[in-house]
Amino acid sequence: MSALLEVSNVSKVFSMGGLLSRHQVRAVEDASFTLEADRPEIFTIIGESGSGKTTLARMILGLELPTSGEIRFRDKTVSHRVGRRERLAFMGNVQPVFQNPFEAFNPLKRIDRYLASTARRFLKLSDLKAIDRAMDEALVKVGLSLAEVRGRFPHELSGGQLQRCAIARALIPNPPLLIADEPVSMVDASLRMAIVNLLKALRDDFGVSVIYITHDLATAYYISNRIIIMQKGRIVEMGDARTVLENPEHPYSRLLKASVLSTEDAGAGKLATDAEMVRTASALAGAERSRLAERPDGRLVRVYEGA
Amino acid sequence: MLAVFRDLLRYNIEFAIGIVLVGLVVIFACLSFFSPVDPSLIYMTIPDQPPSAQYWFGTNSRGQDLFWQLSAAFRNSLMFGLTVAILSRIISIAVGLASGYIGGWVDRVLMFINDIFVAVPIFPVLVLFYFVLRNNLDSFTLALIMACFGWPFDARLIRSVALGLKHREFTRHAVFAGMSTRKVLLEEHLPYVMPIIFSTFMNNMLWSIGLEVTLAVLGFTNINNPTIGTVLYWANSHSAMVVGTWWWIVIPVILIVMTFLGLFLLAISMNEYIDPRSRLRRMGA
Amino acid sequence: MTQDILKVEDLKAYYQMNYFGIEREVRAVDDITMTVRKNEVYGIAGESSSGKTSFIKVLAAAIRPPFRVINGSVKYDFNGKPIDITTASEAEIEAIRWKHLSYIMQGSMSVLNPVRRIGRTFEDFAARPLGLSGRAFRERVVTHLAKLKLSPNVLNAYPHELSGGMRQRVTIGLATVCHPEFIIADEPTTALDVVVQKEVLQLIRDIQKEMGAAVIFVTHDMSVHANVADRVGIIYAGRLVEEGPTREMFFAPKHPYTAHLVASLPRIGDTSQRPALEGRPPSLADPPQGCRFHPRCPLAVDKCRREVPPLETIGKDHRTACWRWQDVKPLDHVHRANGQEAIA
Structure with missing residues (x-):
């Protein structure tokens, strides 16, 4: 078994403030996980704002360098400080899908130019017919077609269609790995599941691994193989998605699950959050000396010394 | 392009007025190509004639027909303003976009140079150039020098827009679509700074023509070359207002006001048209 | 009252x-x-x-x-x-x-x-x-x-x-x-x-x-x-398409759009395939004829394409604008089961 993506002991520290009041923010602390090459999966990173999930994604995409630790993609260190050729080779293998489909394409430009540029650059196509074919193939994978998209401006399509175009563009180089940062949080409710189901189909039918970054536990449960839950830069629980989410062990994971709004007793007005739970979970965010401990069911849970 | 022009004419009163004013001045300036007299020669007609059927704008104390004199002067000054504006726009776009988008040490170096140009006082430098070059200081050389000083403020402005654009998702998307830096800057970002470029273009023309007038009135340019500034220089040196040849001053000033008012109206109306938000609304977003 | x-x-x-x-x-x-x-x-x-x-x-x-x-x-x-x-x-x-x-x-x-x-x-x-x-x-x-x-x-x-x-x-x-x-x-x-x-x-x-x-x-x-x-109203393409007490809206929706919105919510503990609604919301500058939901509606019939359904009262506080509201059923099993309970 070879590793597709290896994240080992990665930390990222940002220095904030001016000359006098400089303080450091640990956006990501000692994160490690591995994605295997021959087993496509949806690997979900769950966290609230400020949990470091987006920073982690940016580091995997090579947009940001880790302060310590290393990220390796197919045994090569990921970095943006490499030659253009090497960087393009990496981009051909790891493609992003971003949060806001309405921002994914320049509103003043036609959408197909991004797809054409991707095909030209990564598939090294120059023949117009071949470019069209590559674009159409990718669009068909996401349930659209070139005929529907060609010549359109972003405002002519719905958020769901735009996000599908963005995914289609990412799929053109046939990358083994997609990094999807909150891909559905800005998509309308009636169109959201189409995108989520699409990610699932990419894994099942085309063998694409997806790192799915979200704050939504319900969709994470619905599509993920494995998940990690991050709290203030630290991984607090990691393991099989179903196991972890059905029965979370770490207090923070439990709090997140308890905060998911249920529709099963709609109209009953049950909202109260257990204040004790919030206190316990937030107390652990700053706790020193902790490590990830393995549990018999395969999950890793952060335990705190002296707690 | 023609349709754009027609729409603007029909639905934008500022544009219509602006185009009429600038159009009149430009036609007037273009007439100099058909001038029957060489505007650099003196004592070709009777001096100090008031405006009449024969001399529409009168003649000056140097025996020049002011109509043809001013026509040549406006051609030269407009060309001068255009040259400065175009050259300095090119520098400010290149520096502003690259500095904002690439960031890091490129940004620091470019902005360091930028700030030096902001800090250097332009007027003494121009006077210095005049003393060194004397009559070799033709219009084009002066335009080049002024273009070198006309970009830094606008480059900063463009940089601030580029900084915002850099973090928009479509920029990252373009990068991951394999677009080169040049392509990202010219095709993705340039349309967003066009409104700035247009409005600063007009400002820059105004600034450069104004500065040329200042230099000329003080006699720090080649005073034999007819420009708006040198016309006023000669008028001043012949005490035109005192001796009663008022048309020597009043007519050029009216024409200058028309030019600047027209340019200003064109700038604001075109700005509204090329503004990305208004463009999007017209596209139906 | x-x-x-x-x-x-x-x-x-x-x-x-x-x-x-x-x-x-x-x-x-x-x-x-x-x-x-x-x-x-x-x-x-x-x-x-x-x-x-x-x-x-x-x-x-x-x-x-x-x-x-x-x-x-x-x-x-x-x-x-x-x-x-x-x-x-x-x-x-x-x-x-x-x-x-x-x-x-x-x-x-x-x-x-x-x-x-x-x-x-x-x-x-x-x-x-x-x-x-x-x-x-x-x-x-x-x-x-x-x-x-x-x-x-x-x-x-x-x-x-x-x-x-x-x-x-x-x-x-x-x-x-x-x-x-x-x-x-x-x-x-x-x-x-x-x-x-x-x-x-x-x-x-x-x-x-x-x-x-x-x-x-x-x-x-x-x-x-x-x-x-307490009550929920659903707006689709500029119109109110259904309105009712929250509980009924979730367990017994009477508009296919509402039924879809409710069914598309994933839940922890439930891995069954969630349905996705095809198509896109209509443009308000040029809405479709008849019922505005008909191009995306699984129940659409000819009448829906021609005539705009009125918002009619179908129960206490419950109004819907659908020609076929009687055929609308909750789409997923949890809400279906709870719905029967709620009605019983």
């Missing part, structure tokens, strides 16, 4: 634009009739560009050209003082703002001035409607903040010194300090994290109960409606 505080009748509000000769008419609100009662939370759901934001603009009396009310009336009844937003003068509307009618916005920063201390913002908004000043005003605000479990210290803070959740609490405080009878909450929790979201929802619910105010709660998130609203 509970009293109505807001009565909207046959409301049509369009955007009429003319940019360089290109005329466009966007029918953002097209024939909406509804009422909101005293002391209830009325949830409005709808996706982006469904017209829900435009509808809220009319209710909030924030009608600016090119947006215009074409037809209908929006009548508030504040303690026997009736006012029709569509005909009232600027001064009359100014008089009810904040005192009777207030808002909780999505981004707290749009209300809180970043360079003013919170206390000053409270004075700007509430001092005049309350008719208090100085110490009396401050005492009133402090007592009110205490109800929201906020310490009086926040009045001395600048907005950036508070967390997102705290800021949203402050805006809720700001919107409720004058005890208005009607509050419009526009996606108040969308920008918040899940844990904080739940707390803020709880807070809105509590303060509403205590003051007996009516709240219009707008969000696209059906799971928020499930927990906050």
Whole structure:
């Protein structure tokens, strides 16, 4: 078994403030996980704002360098400080899908130019017919077609269609790995599941691994193989998605699950959050000396010394 | 392009007025190509004639027909303003976009140079150039020098827009679509700074023509070359207002006001048209 | 019998634009009739560009050209003082703002001035409607903040010194300090994290109960409606397509769009395939003929393509605009099972 993506002991520290009041923010602390090459999966990173999930994604995409630790993609260190050729080779293998489909394409430009540029650059196509074919193939994978998209401006399509175009563009180089940062949080409710189901189909039918970054536990449960839950830069629980989410062990994971709004007793007005739970979970965010401990069911849970 | 022009004419009163004013001045300036007299020669007609059927704008104390004199002067000054504006726009776009988008040490170096140009006082430098070059200081050389000083403020402005654009998702998307830096800057970002470029273009023309007038009135340019500034220089040196040849001053000033008012109206109306938000609304977003 | 505080009748509000000769008419609100009662939370759901934001603009009396009310009336009844937003003068509307009618916005920063201390913002908004000043005003605000479990210290803070959740609490405080009878909450929790979201929802619910105010709660998130609203109205392409008590909307929806919205919500513990709705929301500049949902509707028949279904009453407080409402069934098994229970 070879590793597709290896994240080992990665930390990222940002220095904030001016000359006098400089303080450091640990956006990501000692994160490690591995994605295997021959087993496509949806690997979900769950966290609230400020949990470091987006920073982690940016580091995997090579947009940001880790302060310590290393990220390796197919045994090569990921970095943006490499030659253009090497960087393009990496981009051909790891493609992003971003949060806001309405921002994914320049509103003043036609959408197909991004797809054409991707095909030209990564598939090294120059023949117009071949470019069209590559674009159409990718669009068909996401349930659209070139005929529907060609010549359109972003405002002519719905958020769901735009996000599908963005995914289609990412799929053109046939990358083994997609990094999807909150891909559905800005998509309308009636169109959201189409995108989520699409990610699932990419894994099942085309063998694409997806790192799915979200704050939504319900969709994470619905599509993920494995998940990690991050709290203030630290991984607090990691393991099989179903196991972890059905029965979370770490207090923070439990709090997140308890905060998911249920529709099963709609109209009953049950909202109260257990204040004790919030206190316990937030107390652990700053706790020193902790490590990830393995549990018999395969999950890793952060335990705190002296707690 | 023609349709754009027609729409603007029909639905934008500022544009219509602006185009009429600038159009009149430009036609007037273009007439100099058909001038029957060489505007650099003196004592070709009777001096100090008031405006009449024969001399529409009168003649000056140097025996020049002011109509043809001013026509040549406006051609030269407009060309001068255009040259400065175009050259300095090119520098400010290149520096502003690259500095904002690439960031890091490129940004620091470019902005360091930028700030030096902001800090250097332009007027003494121009006077210095005049003393060194004397009559070799033709219009084009002066335009080049002024273009070198006309970009830094606008480059900063463009940089601030580029900084915002850099973090928009479509920029990252373009990068991951394999677009080169040049392509990202010219095709993705340039349309967003066009409104700035247009409005600063007009400002820059105004600034450069104004500065040329200042230099000329003080006699720090080649005073034999007819420009708006040198016309006023000669008028001043012949005490035109005192001796009663008022048309020597009043007519050029009216024409200058028309030019600047027209340019200003064109700038604001075109700005509204090329503004990305208004463009999007017209596209139906 | 509970009293109505807001009565909207046959409301049509369009955007009429003319940019360089290109005329466009966007029918953002097209024939909406509804009422909101005293002391209830009325949830409005709808996706982006469904017209829900435009509808809220009319209710909030924030009608600016090119947006215009074409037809209908929006009548508030504040303690026997009736006012029709569509005909009232600027001064009359100014008089009810904040005192009777207030808002909780999505981004707290749009209300809180970043360079003013919170206390000053409270004075700007509430001092005049309350008719208090100085110490009396401050005492009133402090007592009110205490109800929201906020310490009086926040009045001395600048907005950036508070967390997102705290800021949203402050805006809720700001919107409720004058005890208005009607509050419009526009996606108040969308920008918040899940844990904080739940707390803020709880807070809105509590303060509403205590003051007996009516709240219009707008969000696209059906799971928020499930927990906050007493009644829910669904807006699709500028029209109200279904309205009913929250429980019925989730367990026995009578419009295929509602049924879909409910069924598409994934749940922890349930891995069954979630259905996705094909197609895209129609353009309000050029909506489809007949029922506006028909191009995406699994139940559509010929009649739906030709005739607009009226919003008809089909049960207590339950109205739907669908020719085939009797054939609409909950789409997923959990709601189906609970629904039968609920009806039994």
